Amino acid sequence: MLDQRLTKLAEHLLTYSLELQENENLMIELRGEGHPLVKELIKAAYAKGARPFVKYVDHGIQRELLKGTTTERSAILNKWQEPIWRDIQKVVTINGHINDSEMADVPVEKRRIHQAGIKPSYDYMVSNTRWTVISYPTPAMAQAANMPTDTFFDYYFHVCLLNYQQMHDAFVPLKQLMDETDKVRITGPGTDLSFSIKGISSIICAGKINVPDGEIYTSPVRDSVNGTITFNASTPYQGTKFSDIQLTFEKGKVVLAQSNDTKRINEIIDSDAGARYIGEFAISVNPYIQHPMNDIYFDEKIDGSFHFALGQAYKNADNGNRSTIHWDIVSIQRPEYGGGEIWFDDVLIRKDGLFVHEALLDLNPERLR
Numbered sequence: 178m179l180d181q182r183l184t185k186l187a188e189h190l191l192t193y194s195l196e197l198q199e200n201e202n203l204m205i206e207l208r209g210e211g212h213p214l215v216k217e218l219i220k221a222a223y224a225k226g227a228r229p230f231v232k233y234v235d236h237g238i239q240r241e242l243l244k245g246t247t248t249e250r251s252a253i254l255n256k257w258q259e260p261i262w263r264d265i266q267k268v269v270t271i272n273g274h275i276n277d278s279e280m281a282d283v284p285v286e287k288r289r290i291h292q293a294g295i296k297p298s299y300d301y302m303v304s305n306t307r308w309t310v311i312s313y314p315t316p317a318m319a320q321a322a323n324m325p326t327d328t329f330f331d332y333y334f335h336v337c338l339l340n341y342q343q344m345h346d347a348f349v350p351l352k353q354l355m356d357e358t359d360k361v362r363i364t365g366p367g368t369d370l371s372f373s374i375k376g377i378s379s380i381i382c383a384g385k386i387n388v389p390d391g392e393i394y395t396s397p398v399r400d401s402v403n404g405t406i407t408f409n410a411s412t413p414y415q416g417t418k419f420s421d422i423q424l425t426f427e428k429g430k431v432v433l434a435q436s437n438d439t440k441r442i443n444e445i446i447d448s449d450a451g452a453r454y455i456g457e458f459a460i461s462v463n464p465y466i467q468h469p470m471n472d473i474y475f476d477e478k479i480d481g482s483f484h485f486a487l488g489q490a491y492k493n494a495d496n497g498n499r500s501t502i503h504w505d506i507v508s509i510q511r512p513e514y515g516g517g518e519i520w521f522d523d524v525l526i527r528k529d530g531l532f533v534h535e536a537l538l539d540l541n542p543e544r545l546r
Contacts, residue, residue, distance in 0.1 A: 180213070182334045186311075186388075187217035189338060190269055191225065194309040194385050199226035201266040204306075208234045210273030211313035218269060230265070236279040243283045243291055251294020258298040268306050273313035277321070277471060281416030285444045288415055292448075292501035304492055311337070311388045312474045322470035336465045336475075339545075341384030344462070347539040348381040348393050351460070354536065355379035355395055358521040361458070363483065365510055365517025367407030367423060372397035374458065378494050382459075391463030391478040396496040397455050400429035406485070409514050410469040410476055410507040417441050418471065422506055429454050431487070446487055451500030456490035459483060460519070460527070461507075464542035473505050480542050481511040481530020483519065 191197040203222050207215050215231060222229040302308070312318065319329035359375040379395040403426055411420040417438060425433040431453040436442045446452045463478040470476060477484050484507040488500035510517035511530035519527040526534045531541050538544065 180217075182338075183214055183217045184221075186334065186337060187214060187221045189384075190309060190311065190388065191218065191221050191227075191267075193341065194388060195267045195269065195307055197222060197225055197227050197267050201227045202264055203227050203229045204232060204261075204265045204268045205229055206232045206234070206268065206270040208270065208272050209236055209275055209313070210315050211271040214271055214311075214313055227267075236275070240280055240283060243280070243287050246287055246291050246294075248290055248294060251291050255295045255298045258295065259301055262298060262302040262306065265302075265306050268302065268308035270308065270310045271313050272310065272472075272474065273315055274472070275315060275317050277317070277413045277418070278416055283416060285415070285448070289448050289501060296501055309386055309388060310474060312472055318470065318472055321472060322468075332465075336389045336463065339389075339463075339465065341390060344391060344545055345381055345383035347545065348383060348462075350536040351393055351540060352379050352381055354521060354526075354534070355393065360520075360522050361397075362520040362523075363406070363517065364520075365407075365508070366409075366515040368405065368508070368517065370402065370404035370406045370426070372403070372429075372455075372458070373401040374398065377496055380491070380494050387474055387478070389463055389466065389475060389478055391466070391480075392459045392461040392484075394457050394459035394491070395494045396457050396490045396498070397429070399454055399496045399498050402426040402429045402455055406508070408506050408508045410479070410482070410509055411471060412473065412476070412504075412506050413471050414504050415445060419506075426455075445502065445504070448488075448502050449500050451498045452488050452502050454487070454498045454500075455485050456488050456496065456498045456500065456503060457484075457486035457494070457505070459485075459505075462540050462542075462545065464545040469507065469509075473507075476507050477505050479507060479509055481514075481527075482507050482509040484508065 219229045314333040316326050319326045362371045374395050382390050382392045384390045405425045408422040420437045422436040424431050461478045461482045466479050487504045488502035490496050490498045516529040
């Protein structure tokens with residue numbers, strides 16, 4: 178049964194998400210576990226007349242490499258990678274984490290060296306290939322979701338293989354509204370934040386870029402963000418699990434950052450000049466993802482949530498912010514998480530995780546399931 182579902186998932190990734198064509202080059206990047214899905218992707222790619230290639234990253238080996246890395250080493254790595262991406266048209270990245278804390282003892286300065294060194298080749302890949310990212314179900318993910326392994330595997334395939342075309346169609350009115358909106362205001366417990374999204378594109382994510390999926394994103398006008406936001410979902414980042422994050426903004430910049438590890442969060446957002454600014458704002462709707470499980474590719478799609486990313490903006494929803502980090506942090510507005518509201522140009526759009534605007538009702542969970 179598992180093999181059949183993996184076969185269906187591989188076909189979904191290559192046909193719906195990537196629209197892989199004959200004679201295209203496909204890079205399959207595996208990080209950790211996920212060999213069965215890689216095999217299904219290889220078979221499906223060959224069946225389409227495409228050429229699959231595989232890059233494998235072992236987290237334990239990567240940890241040792243990063244702990245001693247240098248600027249010179251990162252520059253050489255970037256020099257090797259960029260020509261590879263020039264020959265690739267489609268990319269699927271599989272994250273099969275066994276231990277989310279594997280990188281916890283890699284010094285922040287070493288991460289900065291690595292990220293800055295490979296940023297040119299990474300940016301080229303993001304801007305010049307069509308890519309999608311998926312997490313592979315592991316016992317570690319099941320544990321993080323507080324589920325038995327077998328139960329989690331069933332849940333995983335249920336979430337990943339929903340009707341994404343229906344979701345896309347339901348997102349269209351929200352995209353039209355966001356593209357016409359200037360001022361956004363978000364309120365909730367510990368949160369009163371205002372910013373502008375005027376003139377910045379909004380992008381529908383419904384099974385094309387991530388699986389699972391279910392968000393629409395844009396970015397704030399860089400210097401327009403003012404107020405305070407308190408996030409109620411924990412988030413692992415660079416080997417540390419953060420919770421109780423509260424950020425205060427003035428003219429777009431984080432001027433105060435607090436969390437369960439205030440020292441560490443400030444080390445990260447001091448990585449470079451852009452790390453204290455927002456590069457993404459997103460509203461999420463996946464009806465089957467209800468609670469955090471410390472996997473950002475699931476958590477950023479939680480029904481009734483929104484998220485911001487500190488750092489790098491995406492080129493297709495660009496506010497000009499540049500950084501070596503892109504850190505998604507999630508807040509859930511359903512009543513059991515404290516509720517909250519989202520306003521567009523002084524019109525209430527969503528309250529306590531449910532859309533109240535008449536044009537957006539199809540995005541509520543009872544209609545997406």
